Amino acid sequence: MIPIEGLPLIQPGDNLGKMIAETAKKQGTPIQQDDVVVVTHVVVSKSEGNIVDLKTIKPSQRAIEIANQTNKDPALVEVILQETKDIVRIGQNSIITETHNGIICANAGIDHSNVSGDHNVVPLPKNPNISATNIRAEIKRFSDADTAVIVADTHGRPFRMGEINVAIGTAGFKPIRDRRGEKDLFGYVLKIKQTAIADELASATELVMGQANEGIPAAIVRGYNYRRTEDATTAILTRPKDRDLFR
Numbered sequence: 001m002i003p004i005e006g007l008p009l010i011q012p013g014d015n016l017g018k019m020i021a022e023t024a025k026k027q028g029t030p031i032q033q034d035d036v037v038v039v040t041h042v043v044v045s046k047s048e049g050n051i052v053d054l055k056t057i058k059p060s061q062r063a064i065e066i067a068n069q070t071n072k073d074p075a076l077v078e079v080i081l082q083e084t085k086d087i088v089r090i091g092q093n094s095i096i097t098e099t100h101n102g103i104i105c106a107n108a109g110i111d112h113s114n115v116s117g118d119h120n121v122v123p124l125p126k127n128p129n130i131s132a133t134n135i136r137a138e139i140k141r142f143s144d145a146d147t148a149v150i151v152a153d154t155h156g157r158p159f160r161m162g163e164i165n166v167a168i169g170t171a172g173f174k175p176i177r178d179r180r181g182e183k184d185l186f187g188y189v190l191k192i193k194q195t196a197i198a199d200e201l202a203s204a205t206e207l208v209m210g211q212a213n214e215g216i217p218a219a220i221v222r223g224y225n226y227r228r229t230e231d232a233t234t235a236i237l238t239r240p241k242d243r244d245l246f247r
Contacts, residue, residue: 002029002220003208010217012049017138020218024143029220031143036221037135038150038205041168042111043217044131045122052079054119070095076110076121083108083123088247099124102238103168105155125151128169129233136171148172148226152202158246165206167198170234173226175199196237197226 007023010016016039024031031037045051059067059074063081067074070093077095084097088104097108101124109124125131128151136149151169156162167175175198179190205219241247 001205001208002222003216004029004218004220005216007043007215007217010043010046012046012051014047015138016043016047017135018142020135021139021142024220031139031145031147031220032222033145034147034226035145036148036150036173036201036224036226037139038152038165038202038209038219038221039132039135040209040217041109041124041128041151041153042122044125044128044135044151044169048125048131050123050125052121052123054079054121066090066095076107079121079123080108080110083110101127101168102235103128103153104238105153109153109168111153124153124168129171129235130169132169132171146172148228150198150202152205154206165199165202167196167202167234167237170198170232172228172230173198174229174232175234175237177227197224198234198237 004020004024005027007019020037020039021031054073054075057075057078059078063078064074067077069090080095080097083099085100086098088096088098094106096104096106098104099108103109103124111122132149132151136147139145139147149171150167152165153168154163155166175196177195177197179193179195182190184190201221201224205221209216209219
């Protein structure tokens with residue numbers, strides 16, 4: 001895992017794939033064929049201009065009611081509702097939602113950290129899989145390397161403390177490795193095993209990117225043998241509602 005250090009603060013309209021490729025080369029670790037590049041959703045949304053000034057938001061009555069329940073800014077709750085397809089659960093200080101892209105997370109994934117401006121927040125990219133595809137194409141154009149790309153976000157987990165990075169968008173590889181049909185050490189045929197490799201890779205890179213003031217929004221995974229494909233997305237990582245035991 002190689003952190004890509006020295007990226008400037010991302011602005012709307014920036015070519016993120018180009019900047020990643022050039023910065024990796026500048027630091028002496030140019031992107032290579034079959035690398036996996038992991039990028040935080042905040043810089044992806046920034047580059048796409050997906051930034052909201054809460055001072056411009058007029059909260060609805062529903063947003064005001066939920067804000068009173070959760071002790072949140074009503075304007076922030078309104079933005080959360082705009083990004084939400086379904087509310088899964090409302091807690092004392094969090095709103096668990098399903099976004100329009102089917103991502104289940106707290107507060108529709110809206111981020112206030114690593115965002116300049118006291119009233120600015122950054123929602124998730126409009127379509128993280130398309131974002132990953134576009135970044136991958138630009139990385140290839142400026143590095144001549146065919147890679148896989150993960151757009152990552154930090155999520156909590158319902159039964160464990162602490163947050164980890166997960167994949168919310170992917171391009172160039174299959175996010176799940178299906179081990180069903182393989183045999184274990186004792187010849188037992190695996191019937192359930194499916195490994196969410198996109199989440200595992202996203203989580204691993206957080207060890208070199210960090211979450212706070214490190215200012216490292218991207219990293220390279222080198223040497224992992226993944227299954228290349230052009231048509232798989234993170235949709236296969238979301239458990240269907242009829243198989244979800246907690247909704």
